[in-house]
Amino acid sequence: MRLEDCRADFPITRDLIYLDSAATSLTPKPVVQTMVEYDLRYRANVGRGVHRLAAVATHRYRDARDAVKSFIGGEDGTLAVTRNTTEAIGAVVAGLAWQRGDRVVTTLLEHHSNLLPWLRLRERGVAVDIVQPDADGRLDLADLEAAVRDETRLVAVTHASNVLGTVLPVREIAGICHDRGTRLLVDGAQSVPHLPVDVADIGCDYFCFSGHKMLGPTGTGGLWMRRPDLEPLFVGGGAVESVTAGGYTLAPGEQRYEAGTPPIAGIIGLARATAYLREIGMDTVRRHDERLAARLIDGLAALDGITVMGADAETERIGVVSFTVRGMHPHEVAQVLDEAAAILVRSGHHCCQPLMEHLGLPDGTVRASTYIYNTEEEIDMLIATVEELSRRIV
Template sequence: MIKLDFEKLREDFPIVSKVIYMDSAASSLTPRQVIEEISRYYLEYRANVHRGVHRLSQEASEKYELAHFKVADFIGANSEREIIFTKNTTESINFIANSIELDNRNRNEIITTYLEHHSNFIPWLRLRKKGFIIKLLKPKPDGTIEIADFEKLISNKTKLVAVTHVSNVLGNVVPVEEMIKISHNFGALCLIDGAQSVPHIPINVKKMDCDFMALSGHKMLGPTGVGVLYIKEEHLNDVEPFTFGGGTIEDVSIDSYKLTRSPERFEAGTPPIAPAIGLGAAVDYLTKIGMENVLEHENKLSNLAFKGLSEIDNVEVYGPAENKVGIISFNIPNLNPHDVALVLDNIANIMIRSGHHCALPLMKEILKRPNGTARASLYIYNTIEEVKKFIDAIKEISKI
């Protein structure tokens, strides 16, 4: 593994010279290289894709298609046909939730967990209207999932298991590989919310063997406006598109239509061309660094932050200490988490997230903190010095 100069790569992110950014789980910063690639599209070959025979349209189509290949390689998919560009993780999950039909009353259960972001929770709850039964897997008080608890819930009635790979509140890595294997043994499908894992740890969907994965470009150095839905090849013909229209068909007559192959089949209308090309550049950037290096760097920072916060008397830190990415949730018991975030911005120029992080079931039922938590989330551009400043600032705020 080539060692990287993480100090040097900060030059690619002009914002880090102005603030200490610790809110990457909400949205990461974007390096110059990605912005330049997007600018190139607008300045040099701005045209629609898959529509024109002229040179600009051809170039835009090639670059847009190339982005599918890059993402496929990055997550270890079999082919670019398995990569569908959506707006974000939320849309990718809704895509599958929308396509699921109750075709067999003997298989009418969906399992999700108390750990989930609302994006991987509400779309399944909503399916109760279609007659599905939603079962909820409860983590331990520190947010870890026990396989034995999962085995108590799954059965031959389970149609789909929808679970996050990494908690956006606690940062812990969920044992999804084991869960997928068990799901398949029971004939159930498995959807993985990869919004907080794909930006931080090496991912191989083929090895993992999930049926679907959802992720967001804006959390992995890409621009906003593009997400990914991975659909395993064997399901491509079974999944009903979420939207229909231009670009999705092979033929249309006055009373019928024939859909074309994936990914066009699923990407109706003008797609997010510039964001997808930007995501391709973000994937190049992360690949150049190496995801093993990303994880190692983050673990170093995150261990320091976790230990530092845990040693402060008046601070509660949530989640396990190990097997996690750089997300740390905490509270100073007498203060509202929003106040902690505001003071941190005012006194130390540090940007963190506060509140329920779109994970109210976890906040209410597991952490028992309905006001939420303060959350620091770290990425490749953060440094040991920044983490030390953060710990010192929290020490000061805890004395308020």
């Protein structure tokens, strides 16, 4: 599939310029149609009945989960279906047996969902060490390595910053963790939609991601585990092999982590989303995002009164660009862009308030985030509209 041909699958793009995919991506028609087909043709619960609809639904659901697992290169591990990245990270927090005196290492680049759960562990006597990036969002690996001590049970880092677009060297971080005998969790919410991802090649122990940022439906996501060594977050129907009045035996593999009815239509839709991305090619997606980000960074950086945050366009990055307009609150900028040119961007702290404080941005930033349905003409329209704003305030 050519990128030029895919815009027809996203009707919203006819009426506006959507540049908020880092929050939630748009969903193409084939994904929606796949989910509708489940509801209209073979809607039934999975793993429970023996009638024909249950058999079809179970087969389609398990195939879909396998397809999502394959998309991230996780065939040799275990993929538990979750509602989102936040739930996946929470399942790791809840699934490990923490002891007083344990330590966790994370960074100031993290989304609140990969920071607050670790801070909460302080209530149980677990210490949290936070590594600070430089002003461009780069981590010094020597600083991270120095933070990993004998008591460190786990390192938790984002794969790509949802504020600055910076891609972290997760393979190198995995090497540090393995050398020091600690586990690595990678937050892949921003990387899976935009970069070719191979969890086996990364070498992480846990990898968390969301479906709604990668053309899939909301309420879907995944927790990939190199080994199924976590206690399940929930137990109940569907997660057990046998139950007596005296106890229970959990089911093997993924099933033990999926108590209750899973988001059946959602996961089938998410699998279709991964197929859609495969048809385009993730290397093509990556290059497209990099090209649009470079165009936007160069265009904004040339304007008076505009400050672009993060590393330059030559740095490995996803299509996320944050900026500020002198004399204007980010929310005001976002509102003007919407009303004046139907350009939709995110504004504020982006669920990264500690990072904003570190960067000296108490009000946050304006964030434009691209995806496969965005064009160079849309980027130029954003630059031109921001230029008009900057002229008003000079």
